[in-house]
Amino acid sequence: MTHRAAIIFRDGLTQFIQVEQNEKLLDAAFRHGIQLPLDCREGVCATCRGFCESGTIEMEYVDDEALSASEREQGYMLACQTTLTSPGSFYFDVDSSICNISQQHYRGQVSALTLLSDTVATLEITLEEGQPELHYLPGQYARIQIPGSKETRAYSYASASAQSAVVRFLVRLLPSGVMSDYLRQRCRVGDSIDFTAPFGAFYLREVKRPLLFVAGGTGLSAFLSMLESLAEQSDVQQPIALYYGVNRESEISEVERLDSLAERLGNFSYQVVVSDPGSAWQGKKGWVTQALESHLFQQPFDAYLCGPPPMIEATCSWLSSQPVAEHKVYFERFVSS
Ligand SMILES: Cc1cc2nc3c(=O)[nH]c(=O)nc-3n(C[C@H](O)[C@H](O)[C@H](O)COP(=O)(O)OP(=O)(O)OC[C@H]3O[C@@H](n4cnc5c(N)ncnc54)[C@H](O)[C@@H]3O)c2cc1C
Numbered sequence: 131m132t133h134r135a136a137i138i139f140r141d142g143l144t145q146f147i148q149v150e151q152n153e154k155l156l157d158a159a160f161r162h163g164i165q166l167p168l169d170c171r172e173g174v175c176a177t178c179r180g181f182c183e184s185g186t187i188e189m190e191y192v193d194d195e196a197l198s199a200s201e202r203e204q205g206y207m208l209a210c211q212t213t214l215t216s217p218g219s220f221y222f223d224v225d226s227s228i229c230n231i232s233q234q235h236y237r238g239q240v241s242a243l244t245l246l247s248d249t250v251a252t253l254e255i256t257l258e259e260g261q262p263e264l265h266y267l268p269g270q271y272a273r274i275q276i277p278g279s280k281e282t283r284a285y286s287y288a289s290a291s292a293q294s295a296v297v298r299f300l301v302r303l304l305p306s307g308v309m310s311d312y313l314r315q316r317c318r319v320g321d322s323i324d325f326t327a328p329f330g331a332f333y334l335r336e337v338k339r340p341l342l343f344v345a346g347g348t349g350l351s352a353f354l355s356m357l358e359s360l361a362e363q364s365d366v367q368q369p370i371a372l373y374y375g376v377n378r379e380s381e382i383s384e385v386e387r388l389d390s391l392a393e394r395l396g397n398f399s400y401q402v403v404v405s406d407p408g409s410a411w412q413g414k415k416g417w418v419t420q421a422l423e424s425h426l427f428q429q430p431f432d433a434y435l436c437g438p439p440p441m442i443e444a445t446c447s448w449l450s451s452q453p454v455a456e457h458k459v460y461f462e463r464f465v466s467s
């Protein structure tokens with residue numbers, strides 16, 4: 131029996147490998163051409179130290195000097211001593227370049243383009259035959275090369291992370307921009323399109339406590355990927371609350387998908403918050419942080435924030451100023467390339 135493992139590096143690059151039963155993670159990584167740092171191979175030096183983000187593992191010998199009992203409890207592990215008893219993901223605090231890793235390149239074709247409003251589009255890409263298998267963690271992103279230019283832009287996957295030849299992205303259209311102009315003016319179904327992937331340290335960790343998701347605009351994309359991936363699992367019981375902030379009603383996207391996810395995931399609810407609504411808007415108004423209520427976050431929880439930097443900063447300062455329970459914050463800023 132083999133288990134799939136995601137190896138995530140400090141620079142966000144991620145590689146997926148298959149680990150055989152009883153095979154050490156370090157050896158499996160080597161077999162796949164990934165040279166994780168190592169020295170003693172005996173569980174003593176801690177050079178191969180990483181962090182188990184999800185999954186279950188067993189470790190053979192771990193010297194107390196290499197990892198304390200409390201570090202082991204937190205999830206730290208030694209790759210040279212670790213075998214997997216389930217699929218898992220592992221973070222190593224080193225850059226991919228020193229592990230002999232290069233980015234994976236993909237070629238696909240635009241299989242659908244939908245302009246949801248004058249400022250938001252969904253782009254669907256279907257991989258050409260013969261491409262390498264596409265793997266990513268929900269929340270990660272790809273760098274898409276914009277046809278007709280040498281420019282690339284980062285876009286978070288908006289589809290479930292289960293291996294598939296079809297991927298979707300939710301893209302904000304600026305009044306003028308390299309990708310925005312391509313999508314609005316030139317993009318046609320059938321266009322060839324290249325991208326590299328996967329990237330990003332913003333991905334869904336093992337769900338062990340309630341989740342707060344805060345999306346600004348097309349930051350929703352990463353949450354669509356996370357929610358779709360969760361809906362494909364049957365064992366997620368923790369409550370999930372999504373707050374989705376936009377400037378105007380015309381920017382609200384993918385509500386049907388959110389409604390269907392709420393049906394599939396009985397523990398998921400969402401609220402749309404519009405900062406500059408028209409007079410007909412009946413829902414929540416204001417900045418997304420104004421809709422958050424501290425009394426709902428009295429149990430330890432994990433917060434995931436995705437979208438424009440000002441929204442992320444505002445949410446982080448709300449979380450640190452309010453009487454909420456202990457929590458971890460993960461975020462992805464949509465900075466311009
Ligand atoms: C990790 C990561 C993930 C991302 N994921 C997504 C995603 O899923 N969906 C998505 O829509 N975007 C996402 N972005 C942003 C995206 O990569 C592009 O920056 C954005 O789409 C603009 O590209 P463009 O080529 O149309 O404009 P550009 O040619 O890059 O920019 C045109 C002009 O607009 C300015 N500009 C760029 N971005 C903004 C902005 N947000 N607000 C105001 N002005 C801006 C630029 O400074 C420039 O002057 C992500 C960014 C990062 C770093």
Ligand code: FES
Nearest residue numbers: 171173174176210
């Ligand atoms: S290589 Fe020394 S502890 Fe793993």
